[in-house]
Amino acid sequence: MNAPAASAPVAGAERAARQQQVVAALSRLLPAHALLWQSEDTVPYECDGLTAYRERPLVVALPETESEVAAVLRACHKLEVPVVARGAGTGLSGGALPNAMGVTLSLAKFNRIVLVDRVARTATVQCGVRNLAISEAAAPFGLYYAPDPSSQIACTIGGNVAENSGGVHCLKYGLTLHNVLRVRGFTVEGEPIEFGSAALDAPGLDLLPLMVGSEGMLAVAIEVTVKLVPRPQLARCIMASFADVRQAGDAVAAVIAAGIIPAGLEMMDKPMTAAVEAFVHAGYDLDAAAILLCESDGTPEEVAEEIDRMLDVLSGCGATRLEVSKDEAQRLKFWSGRKNAFPASGRISPDYMCMDSTIPRRRLADILIAIAEMEKKYGLACCNVFHAGDGNLHPLILFDANDPDQLHRAELFGADILETSVAFGGTVTGEHGVGVEKLNSMCVQFSPDEREQMLALKRAFDPKGTLNPGKVVPTLARCAEYGRMHVKKGLLPFPELERF
Amino acid sequence: MAAAPEPALARLVDQVLTARAQHVALDIRGGGSKVFYGEAARGEPLDVKALAGISSYEPSELVVTARGGTPLAELEAALAAKGQCLPFEPPRFAPGGTVGGMVAAGLAGPARAAAGGVRDYVLGATLLNGKGEVLSFGGQVMKNVAGYDVARALAGSLGILGVICEVSLKVLPAPAASSTLRFEMSQAQALARLNEWGGQPLPLNASAWWEGTLVVRLAGAAAAVQAAARKLGGETIEAPLAAAFWNGLRDHGDEFFVGAARAVERGASLWRLAVPQTAPPLDLSGELLVEWGGAQRWLCTSTPAAQVREAAARAGGHATLFRGADKSAGVFTPLAAPLDRIHRELKRAFDPEGVFNRGRIYPGL
Numbered sequence: 078m079n080a081p082a083a084s085a086p087v088a089g090a091e092r093a094a095r096q097q098q099v100v101a102a103l104s105r106l107l108p109a110h111a112l113l114w115q116s117e118d119t120v121p122y123e124c125d126g127l128t129a130y131r132e133r134p135l136v137v138a139l140p141e142t143e144s145e146v147a148a149v150l151r152a153c154h155k156l157e158v159p160v161v162a163r164g165a166g167t168g169l170s171g172g173a174l175p176n177a178m179g180v181t182l183s184l185a186k187f188n189r190i191v192l193v194d195r196v197a198r199t200a201t202v203q204c205g206v207r208n209l210a211i212s213e214a215a216a217p218f219g220l221y222y223a224p225d226p227s228s229q230i231a232c233t234i235g236g237n238v239a240e241n242s243g244g245v246h247c248l249k250y251g252l253t254l255h256n257v258l259r260v261r262g263f264t265v266e267g268e269p270i271e272f273g274s275a276a277l278d279a280p281g282l283d284l285l286p287l288m289v290g291s292e293g294m295l296a297v298a299i300e301v302t303v304k305l306v307p308r309p310q311l312a313r314c315i316m317a318s319f320a321d322v323r324q325a326g327d328a329v330a331a332v333i334a335a336g337i338i339p340a341g342l343e344m345m346d347k348p349m350t351a352a353v354e355a356f357v358h359a360g361y362d363l364d365a366a367a368i369l370l371c372e373s374d375g376t377p378e379e380v381a382e383e384i385d386r387m388l389d390v391l392s393g394c395g396a397t398r399l400e401v402s403k404d405e406a407q408r409l410k411f412w413s414g415r416k417n418a419f420p421a422s423g424r425i426s427p428d429y430m431c432m433d434s435t436i437p438r439r440r441l442a443d444i445l446i447a448i449a450e451m452e453k454k455y456g457l458a459c460c461n462v463f464h465a466g467d468g469n470l471h472p473l474i475l476f477d478a479n480d481p482d483q484l485h486r487a488e489l490f491g492a493d494i495l496e497t498s499v500a501f502g503g504t505v506t507g508e509h510g511v512g513v514e515k516l517n518s519m520c521v522q523f524s525p526d527e528r529e530q531m532l533a534l535k536r537a538f539d540p541k542g543t544l545n546p547g548k549v550v551p552t553l554a555r556c557a558e559y560g561r562m563h564v565k566k567g568l569l570p571f572p573e574l575e576r577f
Numbered sequence: 578m579a580a581a582p583e584p585a586l587a588r589l590v591d592q593v594l595t596a597r598a599q600h601v602a603l604d605i606r607g608g609g610s611k612v613f614y615g616e617a618a619r620g621e622p623l624d625v626k627a628l629a630g631i632s633s634y635e636p637s638e639l640v641v642t643a644r645g646g647t648p649l650a651e652l653e654a655a656l657a658a659k660g661q662c663l664p665f666e667p668p669r670f671a672p673g674g675t676v677g678g679m680v681a682a683g684l685a686g687p688a689r690a691a692a693g694g695v696r697d698y699v700l701g702a703t704l705l706n707g708k709g710e711v712l713s714f715g716g717q718v719m720k721n722v723a724g725y726d727v728a729r730a731l732a733g734s735l736g737i738l739g740v741i742c743e744v745s746l747k748v749l750p751a752p753a754a755s756s757t758l759r760f761e762m763s764q765a766q767a768l769a770r771l772n773e774w775g776g777q778p779l780p781l782n783a784s785a786w787w788e789g790t791l792v793v794r795l796a797g798a799a800a801a802v803q804a805a806a807r808k809l810g811g812e813t814i815e816a817p818l819a820a821a822f823w824n825g826l827r828d829h830g831d832e833f834f835v836g837a838a839r840a841v842e843r844g845a846s847l848w849r850l851a852v853p854q855t856a857p858p859l860d861l862s863g864e865l866l867v868e869w870g871g872a873q874r875w876l877c878t879s880t881p882a883a884q885v886r887e888a889a890a891r892a893g894g895h896a897t898l899f900r901g902a903d904k905s906a907g908v909f910t911p912l913a914a915p916l917d918r919i920h921r922e923l924k925r926a927f928d929p930e931g932v933f934n935r936g937r938i939y940p941g942l
Contacts, residue, residue: 196772197855220776241722252720254729255697268915276851276894277689277872278733280910281920281938283696286729290722307778334637336660336750376778378800435718437638467719507720515723522723526710530927531724537922550724 092135095178099136099158103180106148113137122181125166125173126228129478130513134161134175139183143263143299146182150267150297153180159543160265162293164205164233168240169431170512172292172548179546184235187299190214199258199275201302204235208242211303220305223250226508227416234301241290243508245341245415248466249374250306252508254289259302265544270296287534292510293545295538309374312340313384314408317391318365318398322346325367326442328394329465332371333438335390337383341372342466343415346445349422349460349473353414356421361414362398367445369396369465370411418462418473426458426475430487434498435507438468447497448472455490457483469507470498496521511549519549520556528553585627585646586711586742592623593740593932594709602935605736607646608673611682613900615735615937616908625677625740631655632743633717640700640717642745645677652676662751664692669828677741683733686827687783687794690854690869696732698747704731705740707928717745736934737942738927752796754803755782757819758811760791764858764867767791771870772855779805785826786867787833794823826868833866837877838900840864846901848885850874852894859888875899882906909938 100114113119114136123131135158140146153160159179166173175181187203190210194200195218200211208229212221225244226232232242237253238260250256259273273285288295319325325344332339345353345361345368354361361368371391373383388399402408414421422429436444445461452459460473472494476487495505495518505511505518519528531550536542551559596603602620612618629646636659643652649669656662666686667679680702685694701715704727715721715728731741762770767786771793774781780797792814795802806813814822825831829838837847850859854871863878876885882898883906889896895910912920917939924931924942936942 194855195776197853198772198776218776241726243720248719251693251697254726255693264915264919266915270915270919271913274851274894275853277694277869278683278851280895280897281912281916282737282923283683283730283733284916284919286696286726286732290726294725307776309778330637333639336753338749375798376801376804378804379798382798382800435716435720437635437640437718439635439638464720469718469720502716503718504716504721504723506723507718508722510722511724519723524712527712527714527724530706530710530712530727533926534725534727534923537919537926540922 092178096135099153099156099180102152102156103136103138103149106152107138107140107145111139111141111145113139122163122166122175122183125163125168125171127169127171127174127512127514130171130174132175132177134181135178137181137183139186141186146184146297146299147263147267147269149180149182150263150265154266154541154543157541157543159546160297161545162235162239162297164236164239165207165231167228167232168236168512169433169509170506170514172239172510172512172545174513174548176546182297184299187235191300193218193305195220198305199302200305201300202234203300204238204262204298205233208232208234208237215305216308219308221308222303223256223306224253227419234303235298238289238298238301239291239293240508240510243464243467243469245343245464247464248342249338249340254286256304257285257289257301258304260285260288260298261301262297262299264296265539265541275302290510292512292549294535294549295544297544309340311377311380312372312374312408313380314341314370314372314402314411315384315387315391316361316400316411317369317371317396318362319367319369319395320365320397321395322367322445323442324395325369326445328369328391328396329441330438331390331394332387333466335386337386337390339371339387339466340374341370343370344368344441344461344463344465345415345418346461348458349418349462350414352425352460353417353421356424357413357417359410359414365397370415415462418460418471422460422473422475426477428476428478430474430476430491431509432470432472432474432491432494433506433509434495434503435467435469436498436501436503438465440501440503441465441468444470444497444501448494451490451493455486455493457486457490459490464507467507468503470494492518513548516548516551516555517559519551520559525553525556528556586705589623589625589628589705589740589742590709590711593705593707596621596932597707597709597930600930601932603932605681605740605934607675607678608648610669610671610674611678611684614682614684616904616940618937619935623740626675628742636661638717639748640745641748642717642743643676644743645675645741647676649674649676649679656748657751660751661748663698663746664688664749665694665698666692666827667695676744680732680741680744681734681736687785687823687868688796690872691782694732696729699729699732699744700747701745702728702731702741703743704738705742707739707930707932711742715745719747735937737924737937739933752782754799755794755796755819756802756806757792757794757814757822758806758809759814760793760811761789762791763789764865767867768855768857768871774809775854775870779808781805781870783823784868784870787865792822794819833864833875836864837875840877841900841902844902845877845879846882846903847899848876848878849897849899850876850885850889850892850894851897852889852892856892856894859892861885861888886910907939912939
């Protein structure tokens with residue numbers, strides 16, 4: 078049992094005593110305004126972007142200097158208090174869900190851009206700097222930071238490191254890991270540590286890929302050095318309509334098979350297109366069963382050549398309508414719907430549940446057809462928006478959380494999508510992370526030995542298990558329980574409990 | 578693969594379990610092409626070449642999955658037949674190298690600075706750990722954040738965490754066009770020029786500076802390569818000669834490395850210095866070749882190890898004793914205390930009895 082949602086209620090008196098102890102220890106290290114523990118002050122921290130899961134932290138610490146971070150970590154380690162690091166709180170899997178008996182370490186005040194090095198094409202920034210702020214700071218030099226998660230206005234680089242965030246351009250430009258050189262921070266004991274280096278590699282094992290995407294389980298990131306890349310001279314986007322989802326899915330594979338790596342390759346199905354068109358009025362083809370957005374960037378010569386090749390492939394795959402952006406305004410208009418898929422869904426349904434699995438590209442049409450079957454099975458609608466070039470799916474299951482039966486069916490629907498994705502050779506999470514949301518799905522994707530190896534890996538960094546406990550890797554006991562529930566799918570005990 | 582172990586894998590599992598029970602150290606062996614790299618190999622050889630073959634290759638997925646003992650040459654030929662490649666250009670050094678060895682060594686060739694390293698192309702791996710367990714991490718898809726990214730951390734692990742039984746790699750279309758240009762300039766000028774070009778949207782793919790000559794390779798769409806070649810100027814090197822040059826650099830068969838090998842026989846050392854690409858020329862004597870836009874500097878010298886390491890550290894990087902008769906100074910730069918502790922704990926987590934490749938990176942690891 079390691080999900081906070083499933084943990085036994087902690088006795089009030091025990092919690093109050095622990096709180097007093099932790100506050101006493103931390104108030105010696107932090108100014109009064111940097112320590113919150115009254116209920117009204119800690120409420121804003123009770124969830125991240127996954128609002129279905131909420132927990133009140135014991136204490137919120139808001140250090141302003143690195144030595145304060147180190148001191149807080151040392152004190153917590155000594156008291157064996159769980160520590161949950163937190164950036165902007167935009168994560169979608171509950172990775173920053175507080176621990177009822179732990180300290181939420183807010184790193185929001187570490188928001189300084191330390192250095193933009195034009196010549197080296199790197200930026201060194203504190204963990205609380207927003208993703209988009211890096212590109213804005215680099216813009217005067219004709220450079221930018223490539224990974225662009227849809228939440229880039231708000232999400233921080235520290236959170237991007239924790240989740241190994243992607244974005245619509247990662248097929249060509251890579252994920253966070255591919256664009257980070259160095260992460261500097263502290264171990265759970267409060268000792269300074271550095272992963273990677275200002276060079277292209279570092280001595281010893283390459284721990285950077287473990288740290289990036291570790292969801293705050295291995296160490297606390299304080300400063301990140303990222304690569305900057307020259308902004309392409311030109312970008313143009315093709316909007317292609319298809320009368321059939323299978324043709325659209327096959328077209329994605331055909332573009333890649335033709336040796337083209339588009340700067341972005343996204344797919345929306347008909348219900349999603351209808352929802353976003355009503356929201357942004359971008360002129361999408363409402364008759365199409367699926368729409369592809371296919372972008373090329375580079376020098377004007379390169380883009381002209383690539384757009385021609387893309388048009389050939391797409392029309393060869395049966396596109397019913399093809400439109401190429403004429404200028405930057407039109408290109409941004411094409412993207413506006415895609416980028417607003419989530420808020421548009423929020424307009425047409427009281428609640429939606431966003432999935433994040435990845436499958437091999439060639440199974441795109443298969444999963445769309447499978448999801449259509451699931452809509453009937455669970456009696457709920459689903460809009461589909463995919464990072465098709467990466468095979469990363471974001472089906473949005475529409476439901477009303479006020480109806481417990483709908484919520485329950487939405488959860489089963491979501492689990493079904495994840496397990497079908499694994500069966501298709503994919504993974505339960507492409508970019509949003511496991512957090513607490515997908516703990517059960519980890520039981521399906523990994524064997525007991527594999528999960529035990531991951532738990533052992535965590536112990537190598539965090540022997541006492543106090544850094545963001547209960548996330549990412551489920552315990553054997555939890556998976557055993559899930560396995561028992563699983564065979565009785567549809568007949569879950571306590572259907573009111575949130576499990577996904 | 579984990580579900581129904583094939584005979585070659587079952588045999589390896591048996592060998593590991595036996596070695597573990599009898600406290601015998603094993604030295605994981607593929608083709609032996611990189612046995613010179615790292616600290617001296619110790620223990621009984623564990624031959625993994627029987628675990629071979631490309632398990633799946635879907636060109637439209639840009640993914641290939643191959644067993645660890647697959648000859649690297651076989652993998653590269655299969656990719657080339659479909660117009661694709663390993664963009665990080667793994668060095669081959671000698672014939673016979675394997676895919677598992679390529680990942681375990683974690684070395685990349687001339688295109689590293691532009692295209693990324695081995696780890697950037699690893700999508701998933703199956704590992705035989707020191708407990709005889711066969712474990713899969715990552716997968717065959719481009720984006721995957723389910724659990725810790727153990728597969729990528731195997732790149733450069735030199736076998737200390739276990740046997741790489743199978744690996745899935747992202748591959749890319751081979752560049753449609755390339756062009757190699759030659760310039761005469763000093764090292765300082767070359768470093769300045771490379772960093773300046775790096776900040777522009779140019780299809781710069783590789784660079785090498787040696788003895789007053791800078792050679793750069795442009796690669797990408799034909800239109801972009803032509804436009805960039807016109808912009809940069811310099812003298813164009815003919816395609817066959819250029820290909821031979823870059824291959825020689827990649828496999829350490831070119832003039833600089835042949836000379837270095839001779840010097841190593843006479844007692845000198847060949848160092849690989851990884852430094853920020855903007856680091857100014859280092860104050861070290863010896864024969865120097867600069868790659869990766871300035872980020873990798875090969876130095877053949879008799880200068881004491883401590884002095885080389887200090888210069889690399891001052892520049893913000895580290896130095897590896899790549900080839901040398903005397904490795905008493907240690908091949909790899911020692912780690913800071915917390916990293917050292919984590920390394921030891923990780924080794925214990927994957928290989929509690931220390932069965933695999935003991936001491937290959939650091940003593941006692």
